[in-house]
Every structure is written in structure tokens, then in C-alpha cells.
Amino acid sequence: xxxxxxxxxxxxxxxxxxxxxxxxxxxxxxxxxxxxxxxxxxxxxxxxxxxxxxxxxxxxxxxxxxxxxxxxxxxxxxxxxxxxxxxxxxxxxxxxxxxxxxxxxxxxxxxxxxxxxxxxxxxxxxxxxxxxxxxxxxxxxxxxxxxxxxxxxxxxxxxxxxxxxxxxxxxxxxxxxxxxxxxxxxxxxxxxxxxxxxxxxxxxxxxxxxxxxxxxxxxxxxxxxxxxxxxxxxxxxxxxxxxxxxxxxxxxxxxxxxxxxxxxxxxxxxxxxxxxxxxxxxxxxxxxxxxxxxxxxxxxxxxxxxxxxxxxxxxxxxxxxxxxxxxxxxxxxxxxxxxxxxxxxxxxxxxxxxxxxxxxxxxxxxxxxxxxxxxxxxxxxxxxxxxxxxxxxxxxxxxxxxxxxxxxxxxxxxxxxxxxxxxxxxxxxxxxxxxxxxxxxxxxxxxxxxxxxxxxxxxxxxxxxxxxxxxxxxxxxxxxxxxxxxxxxxxxxxxxxxxxxxxxxxxxxxxxxxxxxxxxxxxxxxxxxxxxxxxxxxxxxxxxxxxxxxxxxxxxxxxxxxxxxxxxxxxxxxxxxxxxxxxxxxxxxxxxxxxxxxxxxxxxxxxxxxxxxxxxxxx
Numbered sequence: 209x210x211x212x213x214x215x216x217x218x219x220x221x222x223x224x225x226x227x228x229x230x231x232x233x234x235x236x237x238x239x240x241x242x243x244x245x246x247x248x249x250x251x252x253x254x255x256x257x258x259x260x261x262x263x264x265x266x267x268x269x270x271x272x273x274x275x276x277x278x279x280x281x282x283x284x285x286x287x288x289x290x291x292x293x294x295x296x297x298x299x300x301x302x303x304x305x306x307x308x309x310x311x312x313x314x315x316x317x318x319x320x321x322x323x324x325x326x327x328x329x330x331x332x333x334x335x336x337x338x339x340x341x342x343x344x345x346x347x348x349x350x351x352x353x354x355x356x357x358x359x360x361x362x363x364x365x366x367x368x369x370x371x372x373x374x375x376x377x378x379x380x381x382x383x384x385x386x387x388x389x390x391x392x393x394x395x396x397x398x399x400x401x402x403x404x405x406x407x408x409x410x411x412x413x414x415x416x417x418x419x420x421x422x423x424x425x426x427x428x429x430x431x432x433x434x435x436x437x438x439x440x441x442x443x444x445x446x447x448x449x450x451x452x453x454x455x456x457x458x459x460x461x462x463x464x465x466x467x468x469x470x471x472x473x474x475x476x477x478x479x480x481x482x483x484x485x486x487x488x489x490x491x492x493x494x495x496x497x498x499x500x501x502x503x504x505x506x507x508x509x510x511x512x513x514x515x516x517x518x519x520x521x522x523x524x525x526x527x528x529x530x531x532x533x534x535x536x537x538x539x540x541x542x543x544x545x546x547x548x549x550x551x552x553x554x555x556x557x558x559x560x561x562x563x564x565x566x567x568x569x570x571x572x573x574x575x576x577x578x579x580x581x582x583x584x585x586x587x588x589x590x591x592x593x594x595x596x597x598x599x600x601x602x603x604x605x606x607x608x609x610x611x612x613x614x615x616x617x618x619x620x621x622x623x624x625x626x627x628x629x630x631x632x633x634x635x636x637x638x639x640x641x642x643x644x645x646x647x648x649x650x651x652x653x654x655x656x657x658x659x660x661x662x663x664x665x666x667x668x669x670x671x672x673x674x675x676x677x678x679x680x681x682x683x684x685x686x687x688x689x690x691x692x693x694x695x696x697x698x699x700x701x702x703x704x705x706x707x708x709x710x711x712x713x714x715x716x717x718x719x720x721x722x723x724x725x726x727x728x729x730x731x732x733x734x735x736x737x738x739x740x741x742x743x744x745x746x747x748x749x750x751x752x753x754x755x756x757x758x759x760x761x762x763x764x765x766x767x768x769x770x771x772x773x774x775x776x777x778x779x780x781x782x783x784x785x786x787x788x789x790x791x792x793x794x795x796x797x798x799x800x801x802x803x804x805x806x807x808x809x810x811x812x813x814x815x816x817x818x819x820x821x822x823x824x825x826x827x
Contacts, residue, residue, distance in 0.1 A: 291466030322359025399445025415566025540601025626651020
């Protein structure tokens with residue numbers, strides 16, 4: 209019976225699917241999905257202002273200086289970069305250069321990436337499981353709350369997610385005919401994902417490689433050779449920029465923010481790599497710029513992931529962001545792999561489950577056990593795999609509903625989705641309190657009907673299918689719409705019905721009268737840098753308010769050794785910095801913000817502009 213079920217669950221060869229004319233409803237449904245996604249992501253887009261001012265300031269700098277664009281410098285004078293590689297900034301800065309720097313041009317590229325991600329996920333899932341599964345996967349991604357958050361925000365995660373889906377699409381294409389070209393494209397997509405958010409991009413590689421090794425229709429030797437070539441593609445597409453940075457004279461480029469030795473490779477392996485996983489030198493900064501750096505996130509801080517462990521993806525930090533369909537996905541993954549265990553090696557449904565299920569398991573486990581810096585919005589990179597696993601497994605089980613075993617698993621998926629949505633909604637009991645009861649009742653009825661067996665009446669079958677989709681989709685859709693309707697700012701945005709963003713640490717509110725006065729002063733300067741202040745966050749806010757370059761001494765945490773005291777003194781002697789704006793404290797290795805602030809205080813006269821202490825550094 210298992211073999212027969214696997215056969216029934218199969219959508220058929222890709223060649224046959226491609227040759228068959230699509231149903232008339234498919235194309236309008238796809239356009240409708242993309243239009244609805246665009247409406248959700250572009251709706252009220254500029255309410256968030258510049259979103260994350262840290263990255264927005266780097267975009268502004270990139271529009272003012274070509275070298276700042278290339279390296280991702282925080283300031284157009286190129287003292288130091290942001291603490292991530294610049295691929296996401298390349299895209300956003302190009303948009304801002306074409307259409308002018310504004311809130312819309314800073315945020316719109318991410319919204320477009322979101323629409324593209326939904327469309328490409330549809331195309332990918334459709335190739336193995338048909339248009340219905342593709343539409344469900346695309347829609348499920350679109351209404352995942354963390355997707356509705358990050359595709360309207362200017363963190364690098366939006367581009368990373370799109371590139372990983374590109375990698376998944378290319379892998380599925382490669383598996384179809386054992387194509388080394390498509391596999392190399394997948395490697396290139398992951399490599400550019402590395403240039404977007406470094407080693408997080410590599411979490412999908414085990415799934416992509418295993419799926420190709422198992423399912424590609426070629427000899428084992430050829431499959432191994434193709435995988436080796438794909439690894440080379442990853443290295444080349446990720447490594448060219450690292451080589452460029454290393455070969456570029458250090459005195460002619462900005463310091464690599466977040467690194468300990470001005471090295472992009474060290475940044476990838478250290479602060480943004482193993483440090484994130486094991487907490488090795490990549491601890492969490494608390495208390496604002498120059499605050500205490502700890503080696504662990506701590507269990508009570510929602511913005512930093514809460515307690516690590518197997519249940520983290522379901523906890524207060526990540527649960528509402530991404531886990532709405534996660535229980536259903538895990539059930540569907542187990543069922544799908546079980547029912548296809550005796551299928552042919554090249555079985556496309558099993559290959560798809562390995563691609564998306566492997567992505568889901570590896571990424572969720574790494575996120576769950578990370579002991580360094582981790583934020584809930586990272587989960588957007590997990591959303592495509594959850595959506596795809598539910599779509600692939602759910603449609604396959606639905607096709608096999610004539611058998612009891614598939615009906616049992618399908619009813620379990622529906623029931624799990626309803627129960628978990630009830631639990632997540634109950635965490636905000638005052639927000640739409642009736643919704644969780646509607647979902648619970650609908651889930652109970654639908655799961656029971658599926659378990660008993662849907663009568664073979666076309667209209668009734670369609671009604672039950674719609675009920676199943678509503679059961680698992682109502683909660684996450686409502687949460688996503690609420691998330692999309694709100695403004696988000698700071699460095700750690702959160703999804704949900706309450707604007708509960710963890711505030712951007714050390715951000716200056718430049719809409720207050722005193723800060724506006726300071727911004728006006730800086731805007732009138734003609735020096736290379738209008739000002740310098742401790743930490744990149746404070747500098748970013750001043751840059752956006754004044755439109756001028758500001759040195760963020762010490763980088764994100766105030767601890768990067770850039771500029772050194774000697775370098776800062778030379779800038780002042782050359783008349784290149786207009787003002788020093790007093791900020792937080794934080795000593796950096798080999799010099800840093802404490803030394804500079806003490807030297808300024810000892811050699812220049814302080815004045816107060818509003819509530820800010822300011823030193824004039826030029827005569």
C-alpha cells in the first residue's frame with residue numbers, strides 16, 4: 209500500500225506537468241497572489257521612516273561616495289563600514305541613486321524582494337508538486353508575520369531570504385536532469401547570500417547537497433563531481449569580495465566594522481560566524497553604546513531570542529514570528545518521507561521534501577541552540593522552508609486521502625495548526641479574542657471530516673479544502689496584517705499586534721527640538737565630516753538628520769579600533785571634522801572612543817545645544 213500511496217502522492221514527471229496546459233484559474237490566481245503580496249508589503253510602507261537608521265545611513269553614504277557604496281561604509285568619508293557585508297546595501301543604494309534618497313527608496317527594495325520571494329517560491333514548489341501546492345507555499349510565506357515585518361524593513365535579511373529561495377529553485381532545476389549548470393547557479397546564489405549575511409547563508413547547503421546527491425538522475429560519480437563544482441561556485445561567488453577587501457590597501461579603504469583585525473574573513477568566522485553560534489567574542493551588548501558586553505543572550509530578553517534549546521522556535525521570542533505552521537510542517541515532513549521511503553531514488557516529492565525539510569531542520573536547530581547574538585527577525589530565513597514543507601506534504605497527503613494513513617496525518621496537520629494558532633493567539637488575549645476560538649472550532653470540524661473521509665463530491669471536496677486552508681492560515685494572516693499595518697524602527701523590530709520593538713540602542717531622537725537644532729548646525733558644515741560621535745547608532749541618526757557624514761567612533765558597539773586616537777587627532781589637525789557630539793562611552797582595543805572623548809574634553813570647550821554636549825573642533 210505504501211508504494212501505491214507514494215505513486216498517488218506524486219504529481220507526475222515535471223516534463224508531463226510542463227507539457228499539460230495549465231488550468232484557466234492558475235494564472236489569475238498567481239497574479240492575484242502577487243498583487244495581494246505587493247499590497248501587504250507596500251501598504252503604509254513609509255510609516256517606518258528610515259527603518260533601521262544604521263543601514264539607512266550607510267545607504268545615504270553610498271549615494272554620496274562610490275567607495276562608500278562598494279564597501280558599505282557608514283559614513284561617506286569612509287572611516288569604517290557597517291558590521292555586515294554590503295550586498296544588501298549595493299541593491300538599496302542603487303535604488304536610492306536612481307530615484308533619490310528617501311524613506312521610500314530605502315524600504316521599497318525589500319518590499320520588491322518580498323514579492324519576488326513569494327513568486328519564486330510558487331514557481332519552485334510548482335515544479336515538483338503542482339500549482340495548488342505552489343500557490344499555498346507562496347501565500348504561506350507572504351503571510352508569515354516575520355516576512356511581513358522584514359520585507360517592509362531595511363535589514364539584510366530580505367535579500368538573504370530571496371537569494372536562498374533562488375538557491376532552492378536552482379537546486380530543484382538541477383535535480384530534474386542532473387544539471388551541473390543549475391547546481392552551480394544554486395551555489396552562486398548561496399555565495400552571494402554570504403555577501404549579504406555571511407555564514408547564515410550556508411545553513412541551506414546540507415539540504416541542497418543531500419537532495420542532489422540522492423535524487424539527481426546521474427551516476428554517483430557524476431553527482432559527486434557536480435557537487436564539487438557547486439562548492440567551487442559557492443567559494444568564488446562568496447570569496448571574490450573578501451579577496452578584494454584583503455588586496456585593497458588598508459589606508460585607502462574603511463575599517464571593516466565588527467572585525468577584530470580589519471578583516472572581512474575574520475568578521476565572517478568570528479563576530480558574524482562562530483561567535484553568533486557559540487558566543488565566542490560575539491556577546492550581546494546591553495545598556496546602549498559602550499554598554500556591558502555579555503557572552504550570553506539571557507533567557508528573559510525577547511529581542512535576543514530567549515533561552516536557547518529545542519523549544520526556542522516555539523517560545524515567546526520566535527513563536528509569533530514564524531512558528532504558526534511549524535507543527536504542521538514537522539508532521540507533514542515525517543509523513544512525506546515515510547510514504548515515499550520505497551519510491552524511486554529520483555522521486556520528486558521526496559527530493560522536494562529533502563530540499564525544504566533539510567533547510568527547515570538545519571536552520572531551526574542552529575537558531576535554537578545559538579548561544580551568541582540571535583534576534584527573532586532572523587527567522588524570516590526559515591519561513592520559506594516551513595511554507596514549502598506544508599505545501600508539498602499537505603497536497604501529497606490530500607491526493608492520497610482515499611487511504612486511511614494519509615487522512616490520519618493530514619488531520620493531524622490540520623489539528624496541530626489549529627491548536628498551535630490558539631496557543632499563539634492566547635499569548636495576546638486582548639487582541640481579537642474571538643479569533644482563536646473560531647480557528648479552534650473550524651480546526652476541530654475540518655480535522656474530523658478529513659479523518660472520517662471526504663465524500664467524493666467535487667463541491668464538498670473544495671469546501672473542505674478551503675476550510676483546511678483557513679484553519680492553518682487565519683491566525684498567521686491576521687498577525688501578518690497587523691504587523692504590516694504598524695511602523696517599526698530601531699535595531700530589533702518584532703512582529704505582533706503591539707508595537708513592541710526593542711529600541712535601537714543608543715539612537716538619538718532627532719525629531720525633538722534640541723536634536724533638530726543640532727541637525728541644523730551640522731547641515732551647515734562644509735568639512736569632510738560634519739561631526740564625530742561615539743558608536744555607529746548615534747552617528748547614523750545624526751547623518752540622516754543632517755544629510756552630512758558623521759564618524760561613528762568605535763562602530764556598532766563603540767569598540768572597533770577606528771578611528772584610533774592618532775587618526776582622529778590628524779583629522780582634527782587637518783580641519784576635517786566640524787564638531788564632536790558627546791555620546792556613550794566604550795573603550796576600543798588599540799585606542800577607541802574613551803581615549804578620543806577624553807582628549808576632546810581636555811582640549812576643546814564644551815557647549816550645550818538643547819540637551820546635547822557638543823565640542824567645536826574647528827576655528
